[in-house]
Amino acid sequence: MPYLGGEDTVRELRRALSNPNVQSDQLRYRNTILKVIRAMSQGVDVSGLFSDMVKACATVDIVQKKLVYVFLCSYAALNPELSLLVINTLRKDCQDPNPMVRSLALRNMTNLRLPSLMEYVEQPLTAGLRDRAACVRRVAVLGWAKLHNLQPNSEIDAAVVNELYSLLRDPDPVVMVNCLRALEEILKEEGGIAINKPITHHLLNRLSDVWGQCEVLRILQRYRPQSEDELFDILSLLDASLVSPHPQVMAATLSLFLSLCSGLPAVSLAALERVRGPLLAACGSVSRELRFTALCHIQLLLRSLPGLMGAHYKRFFCGYAEPAYIKQRKMQVLVELVNDDNVTMLLDELKGYCTDVNTDTAQAAISAIGRIGRSYSDRCLEILTGLLALKQEHITSAVVQTMRDLVWVCPQCSDTVCLALEGCEETLQDSQGRQALLWLLGVYGEQVSSAPYTLEVFIDGVRSEVSLGVKMELLTTTMRLFLCRPAETQDMLGRLLHYCIEEEPDMCVRDQALLYYRLLHCGIEETQKVLQGRRSDPSLGVLIGRPSEPISQWACSFNTLEPLRQGTVETDSTSRGSPEHVTFEPKPNTDLSDTLNFSLTLLLFLGDEKMEEDYMCLEEQIQFPAIPHCSPQSLQAAMQLVNIQTLAFTPPHTLPWRVYLYTHTQHAGDSPHITLILGELLYTGEANQRAVLKKALKGFLSILTTVLHTLSSERK
């Protein structure tokens, strides 16, 4: 962006810089340079002053030196030849008696980032490694890393590497840690610094400042202790930093702990108990970002130890001024913590959030209540029904959707839900909410006395309806209602079908209407068979109290950005159990669509055929030897060990016993893609055999494809 008067400024500055009177007066000279830097930081292009600034570099004034270096480092890449002129001054400064000047020169020499200067830099850097002053050694050590980074293919002298290894024993802790960092960079190709037993123990005994500590702990994750005794020695050394008041140290320590104890689940669990205090403290941190980070990590821990925070649920109550992203995470945590003792308090609190000014927060609160409703349906329905009385558009929409999800899992709630539905069509505006209402009217039409009237309003307005989803849902609902209340519905069904077949521009709606029309010709019994499927799926017992996952499931993403970026994928996918809904309605719920988008990226990229091809060859590779009879629980546990998660399963002892499974690939290298693999496992009983039914898989897959397509088209 051009800066107004930029050229004038530069011209004026050049005149001042080259003015001998200014140059001879050090204070004036420095002030002029100050003006250059100020202009630079305001976005003016002052690169034209490069040669004048190079001259200003030769000075005894350290303030001026610093200023000039700031300038030179910013523009050196544009003026490689002129930069050569600075090198002499810099090399001379490296001999200065003042260690501050030496370190300054050395640091800026490496910050110029010019490959052409490399040959001049190596000698001062080598000398810097042996400097008396720690501040010079710190800079020199990192200088080698920068040098290597600049020319990754060039060989670094083995003597330098050896020197760096020996500097790991430097008395200055920052020099030591910088050595680690430099060696990691230089030896990147070989997999980083070689960590052996003496180095490990040396580093562990010299854990110093907060930042360095995190670095050391991270690098030590590569070390494997040689014996159990050694392992426990290391663990006891780490114990103090496990409860460190600095969240970053605590997190880095726990991460190392978990990687060291991957074979000792009991020890890992004990470590999780240990960090409860510090984690809770971090949840109360003044910084909201740290609070958010702590919350996201608590969510990980809860996957393996659901009871970890049960007694501390009040710590997850939201403050009025907290940002929405924290409130939503807190609610996700609260849902996990619910039990008989705290359910009243917890629901009371969540109820308060339902009227939050932020609509996303309000809707998240409502869906959280719905989740709790799976275990405490009466209390939750009472709250949800009460919310409808507020007649707020976004609240009503979220409540109706939540009720639909709840009814699918707990059909015993249907009576209450049907009573509550009366009259809420007036408040509903958005398509997702209206779709949910239509679905409920279709499935439970005989229980809602006003259902035909509500439908009539929809049908009368179908001409001006914009949402495809609503139109398709409306067709299905009218058909369903016709089946149970033909007298009241026949006329409007006729009108709807007529409109959809004759006038509707969208092919999908027209085709669906034609299908229903022809279906009706086949007779009412056939129609019933097609349309009156299951109205709920209690047999698809969605895992409510999730079984605790093994720690290895999430240990690798602990203390990274991952938990902050993704919602809890597993939590959401288990809660969205019903294939019926997802076929027709992409849920508006943001975290679901995010989830799918996130974990199914590769599928979306690939397109249909490729995906199916991939899937089919995968299927062919799977071998199914006869597995001796085992309980669903043990099967599930065994699957989890190989990172296969259960989405939903039928209750044990029912036949055929079905399990929906999924798994996804880990991050491979820098590739951001994650492939999600889904499958259905069918257990027919008698013969102790398991088989993956191609048909079922395809069905399952096609449902997902539909969702994905709808989602991706909606996104555009």
Next chain:
Amino acid sequence: SIKSKTFILLYMITTSTSDVDMAEIDHFMPLLMQHEEEGLLCPVLSHGSVHFMWIKHSNLYLVATTNKNANASLVYSFLYKLVEIVKIQSYTEPPQIRPMSILEEESIQDNFVVVYELLDELMDFGFPQTTDSKILQEYITQEGTKLEVAKSKVPTTVTNAVSWRSEGIKYKKNEVFIDVIESINVLVNANGSVMSSDIVGSIKLKTMLSGMPELRLGLNDRVLFALTGRDKGKTVVMEDVKFHQCVRLSRFESDRTISFIPPDGESELMSYRINTHVKPLIWIESVIEKFSHSRVEIMVKAKGQFKKQSVANNVEVRVPVPSDADSPKFKTSTGNAKYVPEKNLVVWTIKSFPGGKEFLMRAHFGLPSVEKDELEGKPPITVKFEIPYFTVSGIQVRYMKIIEKSGYQALPWVRYITQSGDYQLRTNV
């Protein structure tokens, strides 16, 4: 505009600087605005393979960019440390330069040289280096100082064994000021039950001592037991106890003495948090009645639930009112009530509030006959206060021993103060 583009760029890449292009930061602001609009704001934003981790401080965004799966708490802690350091350092600037007690865009522009210098020392090649503000102070060449001084000054701590204190400090009068400050955080729900409460305490020092003094601080046993987590039956459990790096932790672990060589000037010796049920020191009962299209009636009763001998100073009770309220009328049994329309608050100020006393404030507002459409939140009542000579936890300084090899006599001064932290009482309206 140029102004909104003033960023501090930080490179927090764990292995190398060159991996993230400088220009990437240009994506940050649009990304932030887009997410804000969609209500999906989050402390981590991503553009392609680059992640932006940001904090907001007054009108400044501090952004760290990385393309690695970085340690999130480390990055955020560093950003906050940065704010803290820049604030402290600029505070020591000569008076003609505006002190940066508030870090904001203007103060950065006024002090950009110091900021450049600090960033240079704080971080090298994307790695945090020295973050101790006492040490940093010595590296920073100050604007107004004379040339000769700037040139010849060699930082004494560079090679020092005690990195947080320079040698050769001299004072005419040797004194230590100890401040014990406790903040109370309370959340009370609309029906008057305390949802959560905790105490955040800190012991601050202002050291004006010559040489290399050796200090020993004695706290009362009750607190010490709590600190070490022993004797869990009787005492409250302290969590999150932090000591300044100068405290010899091994010594504390073994015999519970807090011994240290103090940093010169102001520093925080320790901080702690006690998660316990505290009786809210100032209890508020409120009745807020809203008669749509006509008026709002507010009645607030404040009660001092602390010892009669103590007095709370500068008490401020902030009561939310609807944003469309007008024509305020007040009646108070003591103190002053004032309407702050830009914050939609009534602020009731009581200069001195003795323990055990009860005061009343009534307010009346008119409401327009045409109601606003948008939904308003339910902001809580907040309270601010300060009670000197008193700590809620009962922490007490028993002694402070000061030993220096020259053998001078030094005086320790102790002050206690309890103040409100995040003190919220939810209302029904």
